[in-house]
Amino acid sequence: MPDGDAGAAGRVADDEWFGATVGVVTRLVAEGVTDAVAIQASLRDGDQFAVLYDRYAAELYRYAYRRVGPQAAEDAVADCFLAAFRQRHRYDATRPMALPWLYGILTKELARRRRREQAHFRALARVVEDVAPQGLADQVVARVSAQACRRTLATALSRLPSRDRDVLLLVAWGGLTYEEVAQALRLPLGTVRSRLHRARRRVRAALGEIGPSQDMEEWR
Amino acid sequence: MNHGMPDMTMLEELGSALDPPTAGPPAALRGRVLAAATQPPVRPGRGAGLRWRLVAAGAMAAALTAALFITHTVQVGGHAPVARAEAAEILQQSARAARADATPLPRPDQFVFTESVTVGESLSVEADGTQRTRAATPTVSRVWRSVDGTRDGLLRTRPKSGTGGWSQTLLPRCGLVRRGDATAASGRQVTAPAPAACKPVPAYRSDLPTDGAGMLAYLNARAQLSAGHDEANPGWNVRARALFAAVEDTLHDWYLPAPARAALFEAAATIPGMSVVHDVVDDAGRHGVAVGVSDGAGRADLIFDPKTYQLLGSREVAGAQKGTLQGHTTILRVVIVDRAGQLPG
Numbered sequence: 001m002p003d004g005d006a007g008a009a010g011r012v013a014d015d016e017w018f019g020a021t022v023g024v025v026t027r028l029v030a031e032g033v034t035d036a037v038a039i040q041a042s043l044r045d046g047d048q049f050a051v052l053y054d055r056y057a058a059e060l061y062r063y064a065y066r067r068v069g070p071q072a073a074e075d076a077v078a079d080c081f082l083a084a085f086r087q088r089h090r091y092d093a094t095r096p097m098a099l100p101w102l103y104g105i106l107t108k109e110l111a112r113r114r115r116r117e118q119a120h121f122r123a124l125a126r127v128v129e130d131v132a133p134q135g136l137a138d139q140v141v142a143r144v145s146a147q148a149c150r151r152t153l154a155t156a157l158s159r160l161p162s163r164d165r166d167v168l169l170l171v172a173w174g175g176l177t178y179e180e181v182a183q184a185l186r187l188p189l190g191t192v193r194s195r196l197h198r199a200r201r202r203v204r205a206a207l208g209e210i211g212p213s214q215d216m217e218e219w220r
Numbered sequence: 221m222n223h224g225m226p227d228m229t230m231l232e233e234l235g236s237a238l239d240p241p242t243a244g245p246p247a248a249l250r251g252r253v254l255a256a257a258t259q260p261p262v263r264p265g266r267g268a269g270l271r272w273r274l275v276a277a278g279a280m281a282a283a284l285t286a287a288l289f290i291t292h293t294v295q296v297g298g299h300a301p302v303a304r305a306e307a308a309e310i311l312q313q314s315a316r317a318a319r320a321d322a323t324p325l326p327r328p329d330q331f332v333f334t335e336s337v338t339v340g341e342s343l344s345v346e347a348d349g350t351q352r353t354r355a356a357t358p359t360v361s362r363v364w365r366s367v368d369g370t371r372d373g374l375l376r377t378r379p380k381s382g383t384g385g386w387s388q389t390l391l392p393r394c395g396l397v398r399r400g401d402a403t404a405a406s407g408r409q410v411t412a413p414a415p416a417a418c419k420p421v422p423a424y425r426s427d428l429p430t431d432g433a434g435m436l437a438y439l440n441a442r443a444q445l446s447a448g449h450d451e452a453n454p455g456w457n458v459r460a461r462a463l464f465a466a467v468e469d470t471l472h473d474w475y476l477p478a479p480a481r482a483a484l485f486e487a488a489a490t491i492p493g494m495s496v497v498h499d500v501v502d503d504a505g506r507h508g509v510a511v512g513v514s515d516g517a518g519r520a521d522l523i524f525d526p527k528t529y530q531l532l533g534s535r536e537v538a539g540a541q542k543g544t545l546q547g548h549t550t551i552l553r554v555v556i557v558d559r560a561g562q563l564p565g
Contacts, residue, residue, distance in 0.1 A: 046258040053253060058244035066238040077245055078253050085257040124238075148389045152375070153234045172231040178444045190458035193443065197465040201536070201547065203227045204472055205338040207391070208363025208375040 035098035039091045049085050056099055057081070060106050063174050072116045080106040095183070103174055104184035107166050114162060121158035125151050156206035160199055167192055168199035225473050226365070226421045230391075307494035307511045314529040315432075315485035321478040325426075326556040328368035332423040332475045333564060335362050335552040336533070337380055337503040358503055362386075364560040366393060367475075369420030374560040380503070393420060423475050430479035432486030439466040439487055457515040460493045464513045464520055467491075468534055471522075475554070488522075497521065500535075503550040508532045 035052060042048035057077060064073035064080075083105050084098075091101060110117065157165060170176045170184060178196070182189045326332065339358045358380035365373040373391035378384050429435045443462040467488045470476075476484065497510040500523055512521030523532045535548030555564040 047254070049257055050250075050254050053250060057250065057253075061245040062239060065240040066235050070240065073240070074245055074249055078249055078256075081253045082256055149230065149392055150234055150237060152389050153230060168231070172228055173235040188458075189444075190462065193462045193465065197469065198536075200227055200469065203231065205359075205361075205547075205549065207227055207230065208334065208336070208361040208377065 034096035036091070036093045036096050039088050039098060040093060042085075042088055046085070049081075049088065052084070052098060052102070053081055056102055059099070060102060063103070063169075064106060064110060066173055067110055067120070067169065068113050068116045069120045072113050072120075076106060076109040076113060079109045083109065100176060100180040100184040103170060103176060103180075104186065107170070107185060111162065111166075118158055121154045124154035125158060152206055153203070156203045160202060164195045164199040164202075167195040168203070171196060225469070226423075227473075229421050306496045308489040310496065310509060310511050310524055310529065311485045311489035311494075314524055314531065315482040315489070317529040318478050318482035318485060321481075323478065325477060326367045326424055326475070329371070330367045330556050330558055331364040331371070331373065331560050331562070332367060333362070333364050333553075333555045333557045333562070335360070335554075337361075337550040337552065339503070339548050357381075362563075363391075364557070364562075365391065365423035365475075366420070366560075367422065367424045367556075369393065369422035372560060373423075424477075425474035426477055426480075428470075428474075428476060428480040428483070430477075430483050432483050432490070435480070435483040435487040436490060439463055439470070442466040442470065457493055457513065460491050460513045461515050461520065463491050464488070464494075468520065468522065471531070471534075472549075495519075498526075502533055502548070504552060506532055506550075510535065 035055070038048055038051040042052075060080060061073055061077045064076045067073075068076060080102065084102055087105070091098065095101070157169075160168065166185065167181055170181045171178070174181075176184065178189055178192050181187070181196075182192045185192070187195075337358050337360050359377050360380050362376045363373065364375075370393055372393045375389040375391055376386040377389075378386045429438055440463070443466040467484060470484060491513060494511055494513050497512070500508050500510045500521075502508060502523060507526065508523040509526045510521035510523045512519045519537045521535050521537070523534060524530065525532055531551065533548060533550040553564070557564055
C-alpha cells in the first residue's frame with residue numbers, strides 16, 4: 001500500500017506540475033511575452049495560436065493588401081496562418097519574435113498569387129492621367145504628379161524578378177532588417193544584400209539616376 | 221533604415237497609398253483561420269518540404285543563370301581584370317580630383333539636373349512565373365531633383381534610339397499621400413513611422429563624413445555589415461561586394477559636396493579584392509577604366525575617365541571574368557540649375 005500510494009502521489013504531482021506549467025505559460029502569453037513561448041504553448045493548446053494572429057494579422061494583411069489587393073490578401077493571410085500553424089512544431093524557439101518567420105510563410109503564399117500581383121501592379125501602372133498643365137492649383141498638381149509617380153513605380157515593381165521584389169518589398173513595406181529578411185526567406189545575408197541592391201538599381205533607373213559629379217559638358 | 225534614400229522613400233509612400241481602408245483584415249477572418257487551424261491537422265512529412273524547397277531553389281538558380289547567359293549578346297568590353305593596387309590607385313586619384321573640385325555648393329532652392337543613359341537587365345519574370353527576356357532598350361533620363369527636397373522634381377525619359385518623344389513624370393515634393401499611422405498591434409514600429417504630411421526627399425546631402433575612415437564606417441552601417449554577424453561563411457568577397465554596392469548606392473542617391481565625395485572614393489579604395497578592367501567603352505562612346513569587385517556570380521564596376529578620374533558611370537556584369545553585360549548607367553552630365561525642366565547652358 002505505501003508503494004501504491006507513493007506511485008499515485010507521484011503521478012498526481014506530475015500532473016499538477018504539468019498543469020501548473022501550462023498555467024504559467026498561458027499567463028505569460030496573456031501578458032504578452034515572446035512569440036516563441038506562445039508557439040510552444042500552442043503545441044499543447046492550439047487555441048494559443050490566436051495570440052500570434054492577434055499580434056500580427058493586421059500587419060501581414062496590410063503587407064499582402066499592398067501587394068495583391070483586397071480579396072487575395074485576405075486569402076493569403078488566412079493561408080499563411082494555417083501554414084504557420086501546421087509548421088509550428090518546426091519553429092526555432094531561440095527566436096523570440098515570430099514575425100520574420102510569418103513573413104517568410106506569407107511570401108510563399110504570395111508567390112502562389114503572382115499572377116494576381118502582376119495584375120494589381122499593372123492596373124496601378126495603367127491609371128491614366130495627363131500630366132497637369134501649368135497653372136493648376138497646387139493640390140491638383142500634387143495629386144496628378146502623385147499618380148504619375150505611382151505609375152512609374154508600379155511599372156518598375158511589376159517588372160522586377162519576383163525573388164528581387166520579395167526582398168525589396170520586405171524591406172520597404174515590411175520594414176524588416178536585412179537579417180530578418182535573410183531569416184524569413186532562409187537566404188544568406190549576402191544574397192539578401194545583392195538582391196536588394198539589384199532591385200534598387202532597377203527602381204532607381206526607372207526614376208532617373210542622380211550622379212555624383214559635376215558638369216561633364218565636354219563629353220557631349 | 222531607408223531614411224532619406226529617395227527610391228526607398230518613394231516606395232514607402234507608394235505602400236502607404238496602397239494601404240487597406242481598415243486597420244486589419246475583416247473580423248470574420250480570425251474565426252475562420254483559428255477554427256480551421258484547430259481542426260485535426262494533416263501534418264505534412266517533415267523532410268519532404270525542405271528537400272523540395274532545396275531542389276526547387278537549385279533549379280531556379282540554374283534557370284536564372286542560363287537565361288542570363290543565353291540572352292545577352294552584348295560582350296563586355298575591355299581586357300581581363302588586373303591587379304588590386306591599381307584599383308586603389310585609381311580610386312585615390314579620383315578622390316584627389318574630387319578634393320580639388322571647387323564647384324560652389326548648390327542653394328537649397330536649386331535643382332540637381334542629371335542626364336544619364338541606363339540599360340536595364342533584360343531578364344523578367346512573367347505573371348505565370350516563367351522567366352522571359354526582354355530587349356534591353358537604352359533609355360535616356362533627364363531628372364531634376366530639388367536640392368532640399370521641398371520642390372517638385374521632374375523626370376523625363378525617352379528611348380535612346382528612335383524618334384520617341386519624352387515622357388514626363390513629376391516627382392512630387394511631399395511624397396505621394398498622407399502617411400499612415402505608426403504601430404502594429406505588436407507595438408513594433410512598422411514601415412511608415414512618420415506622421416508628417418510632407419517628407420522632403422533632398423537630392424543633396426551635406427552631413428556625410430568627409431574623411432575616409434568615417435565614410436567607411438558609414439558604408440559598413442549602410443551595408444549592415446558589422447564584425448561577427450555576417451552569414452556563416454563570410455568570405456571577403458561577400459563583404460567586398462556589399463561595401464562596393466553601398467558605395468554605388470551612395471553615389472546614386474545623393475549629390476554630395478566634394479569632400480564627402482572624395483571621402484567616398486578614399487573609403488572605396490580600401491575595399492579588398494578589387495580589380496581593374498581597362499578600356500571599357502560606354503554608351504556615349506567614351507573610353508574609361510572600370511574598377512570593381514568580382515564574386516562567383518559576376519562583377520560590379522564603377523567606370524572612370526582614365527585622364528581626369530571623373531566618374532563616368534557604373535555597370536554590372538554577369539560571369540566573373542569574361543561575362544556579359546547585365547546593366548549599366550552612363551552619366552552624361554550633372555549640373556546645378558535653378559528650375560525643374562531647365563536645361564543647363
